[in-house]
Amino acid sequence: MVKTNEIKLRSAATSLFDVRRWTFDVRCSVCLIFLILCTAAGSVSAQTWYTVKWVNDGDTIVLTNGKRVRYIGINSPEIDHDKQRAQPFGYAAKTFNKQMVLNRKIGLEFDRERHDRYGRLLAYIFLPDGILLNEHMLQKGYAFFLFRKPNLKYNQRLLKAQQEAMKAKKGLWNNWSEQKKRYVGNRNSRRFHMKSCPHARNIKRSNRTYFSTKWDAFKAGYAPASGCIKEFWSYRNSP
Numbered sequence: 001m002v003k004t005n006e007i008k009l010r011s012a013a014t015s016l017f018d019v020r021r022w023t024f025d026v027r028c029s030v031c032l033i034f035l036i037l038c039t040a041a042g043s044v045s046a047q048t049w050y051t052v053k054w055v056n057d058g059d060t061i062v063l064t065n066g067k068r069v070r071y072i073g074i075n076s077p078e079i080d081h082d083k084q085r086a087q088p089f090g091y092a093a094k095t096f097n098k099q100m101v102l103n104r105k106i107g108l109e110f111d112r113e114r115h116d117r118y119g120r121l122l123a124y125i126f127l128p129d130g131i132l133l134n135e136h137m138l139q140k141g142y143a144f145f146l147f148r149k150p151n152l153k154y155n156q157r158l159l160k161a162q163q164e165a166m167k168a169k170k171g172l173w174n175n176w177s178e179q180k181k182r183y184v185g186n187r188n189s190r191r192f193h194m195k196s197c198p199h200a201r202n203i204k205r206s207n208r209t210y211f212s213t214k215w216d217a218f219k220a221g222y223a224p225a226s227g228c229i230k231e232f233w234s235y236r237n238s239p
């Protein structure tokens, strides 16, 4: 009788011990999960998430908080506005951008300058899966690289994305054909002009660099000077 009680007691103690061990394991797991969550929360909190309520075109959006955001480092072809006709791939770029972000969460990363002269936020757009959309637009040929100081954080990566899209003849770069002309690039601003443009003559001689095609200028990371080069594109069959 005493023996069976002893056995019962022992087995109870053992099971109690098991439960304790089990609880300890659970505690460890909880700790571990907590740590993982903290780390994850840490990496998420480095980036705030916003929702996109409107897509203007391939490089400009509006957030649900009302802020307008301009993508850093790229320029998408224009869609029609103020009686100006849409540029080639303007609507394709807008449609693609819409597919990527409209009504979705995006992360914003900023560079040295936060706003442009129109009061728009200047940002790198991150999708939840880590895609840098500024780069992705270039990879698809829905934008060209736009150098602008002082926001140069991802410049190398962005230009490389464009060069690869050019090589693969994606989007804007497909069906390209142009006559050789004389263009002058400004090494400081990375804009290029027609050689005949008065602004080209104002570029410091030491900052001048020459191109015989727009293609070569783009490939080197130069963007067409607005007001000077009205058609940045040059296609075999006019689009």
Ligand SMILES: [Zn+2]
Pocket (backbone or CB within 6 Å): 192, 193, 194, 197, 198, 199, 200, 225, 227, 228, 229
């Ligand atoms: Zn010019």
